[in-house]
Amino acid sequence: MKFIKILLSFIFCILSFQLNSQTITVDDTRSANDLVNLLIGNSCAVTSNINISSNQSVAYFNQNGSAFPIKEGVIIRSGIAALTQGSYTGNNLDSQVNTNSDADLQQISNNSGQIAQITDVASLDFDFIPPSTDFSFNFLFSSNEYGEWQCGFSDVFAFVLTDLTTGEKINLAVVPTSGNPISIKEIRDSQYNSSCNSVNPELFSTYNVDNPAASTMNMRGHTVVMNASATIKPNNPYNIKLVIGDYNDSKYDSAVFIEAGSFGNFLSLGDDFSICNGESFLVDSGFTNTTDYTYEWRRNNVVIPGETNPTLNVTQPGTYDLNITFNSSSCTITDQIVVSDLTISNPPDLV
Numbered sequence: 001m002k003f004i005k006i007l008l009s010f011i012f013c014i015l016s017f018q019l020n021s022q023t024i025t026v027d028d029t030r031s032a033n034d035l036v037n038l039l040i041g042n043s044c045a046v047t048s049n050i051n052i053s054s055n056q057s058v059a060y061f062n063q064n065g066s067a068f069p070i071k072e073g074v075i076i077r078s079g080i081a082a083l084t085q086g087s088y089t090g091n092n093l094d095s096q097v098n099t100n101s102d103a104d105l106q107q108i109s110n111n112s113g114q115i116a117q118i119t120d121v122a123s124l125d126f127d128f129i130p131p132s133t134d135f136s137f138n139f140l141f142s143s144n145e146y147g148e149w150q151c152g153f154s155d156v157f158a159f160v161l162t163d164l165t166t167g168e169k170i171n172l173a174v175v176p177t178s179g180n181p182i183s184i185k186e187i188r189d190s191q192y193n194s195s196c197n198s199v200n201p202e203l204f205s206t207y208n209v210d211n212p213a214a215s216t217m218n219m220r221g222h223t224v225v226m227n228a229s230a231t232i233k234p235n236n237p238y239n240i241k242l243v244i245g246d247y248n249d250s251k252y253d254s255a256v257f258i259e260a261g262s263f264g265n266f267l268s269l270g271d272d273f274s275i276c277n278g279e280s281f282l283v284d285s286g287f288t289n290t291t292d293y294t295y296e297w298r299r300n301n302v303v304i305p306g307e308t309n310p311t312l313n314v315t316q317p318g319t320y321d322l323n324i325t326f327n328s329s330s331c332t333i334t335d336q337i338v339v340s341d342l343t344i345s346n347p348p349d350l351v
Contacts, residue, residue: 022066024217026075026085028059035060035074036126039137043264044331049239050126056080056097057122061257068216069205069225070140073260078120078155078246079253084142088208088215093144096120096250105245108171108181109156116248118156125241127164130266131293131326131333133286135161136229137262139173140205143254145184146221147209151196154183155254157244159228164237172228173256175200184254187223219255234287267324267335274342275317283337285310285322294325317341 030038032052038060040047052058059081062072075081079095100121109118143155158181159172173182177200180186189201192210205224208215232238244256269283287293287310297307298321304312314320317339325332 022064023086023215024066024068024084025062025064026059026082027062028055028082030055030060032058032124035124038072038260039074039258039263040128041261041264042331042333043266044131044326044329044333045263045266046129048127051124053100053121053123054097056082058124061085063216066216067214070138070257070259073262074124074242074258075255076122076124076157076242076244076258077253077255078122078244079250081122081255083253084217084219084255086218088212088218088220090209090212092218093220093253094251095253096246097122100245102243102245104158104160104169104171104241105156105243108158109247112154112156112181112183112185114153114156114247116153118245118247120250120253121243121245123241123243125239125243127237127239129235129237130232131287131324132234132266133231134229134266134268135232135263136227138225138227138259139262140223140225140257141173141182141187141254142217142219142222142257143184144220144252145254146188147192147207148220149252150184150188150193153247154185155245155247155252156181156183157254157256158241160239160241160243161230161232162239162241163233164239170230172230174228175203176226182223182226192221219253222257225259234289264333267322267333269320269322269335269337272338272340274340275314276342280313280315281339283312283314283320283322285324285335287324292327294327296323296325297321298323314339 032050036050058076061075083092101118102121105118162169175186187200187203189204190198192207207221295308297304297312299318319338321336323334
């Protein structure tokens with residue numbers, strides 16, 4: 001019996017070690033086209049004019065069975081992306097691929113009170129034509145400045161969306177509550193650096209320095225997964241620039257991880273909701289074109305006869321699906337919304 005207990009303890013330790021030792025992997029051999037296709041997924045958006053700063057800095061990453069919260073996607077690092085894989089060691093926190101700057105990042109940095117130059121810029125940008133009004137993607141921010149250098153200054157990153165018709169630009173990499181550009185100064189937890197107060201600590205996730213055995217990558221810390229979104233015009237050309245750079249010097253790299261396929265959220269029927277008996281609710285796909293697309297609505301997986309418009313008037317509970325087919329390419333995007341019956345119980349008599 002004692003031998004069995006020892007054996008089970010040994011097996012448990014081995015399994016725990018294997019689980020804790022799982023870390024992300026980085027592949028810097030994929031082309032810029034492959035990386036963009038990975039982000040766009042099955043969205044039916046038309047992309048063009050793809051540009052990448054360097055495959056050393058912009059690469060593919062995979063969760064690799066670890067606890068890292070994004071399964072796969074694109075990493076953009078102000079340095080060498082491959083240095084991010086593996087457990088946290090405290091080594092290879094600094095790297096430099098170029099001395100380039102970026103006008104958008106420099107302006108964001110200057111507006112935050114930082115006057116030194118942005119350098120070692122890494123970027124991926126491309127033009128796209130969206131099919132609808134919805135545009136969003138998931139990401140998290142990581143930096144080797146967390147802990148030791150999170151109080152006075154910060155590396156800078158941005159998701160710059162440009163309307164190619166009007167020239168209007170907007171940065172989508174902002175804190176949800178304040179609208180300020182995301183940086184370690186805007187998302188930090190004082191328990192990892194007592195020199196300055198916490199700012200939006202609920203958005204900070206993991207500090208690897210205190211527990212390297214459980215780390216999923218070789219960087220000091222990272223935020224929770226966040227969402228960047230914008231309302232855009234269907235069939236209007238846009239450019240999206242995903243860019244990051246070091247502030248002042250090339251030390252203590254930062255990186256942003258963008259989830260694969262999350263750019264494909266061009267169709268959204270909204271959140272699930274409940275409906276009362278006799279009530280009606282208009283579900284809007286955000287599409288307006290009835291010439292170039294074919295619309296198929298289903299309730300509980302059964303086609304609803306005669307419903308071929310981009311909106312649907314819902315009068316009863318059920319699971320509703322919308323399939324939109326692009327007539328020119330036969331490409332199809334889908335989304336689902338669940339409508340529940342709002343149950344009202346009889347109130348107790350009051351005495």
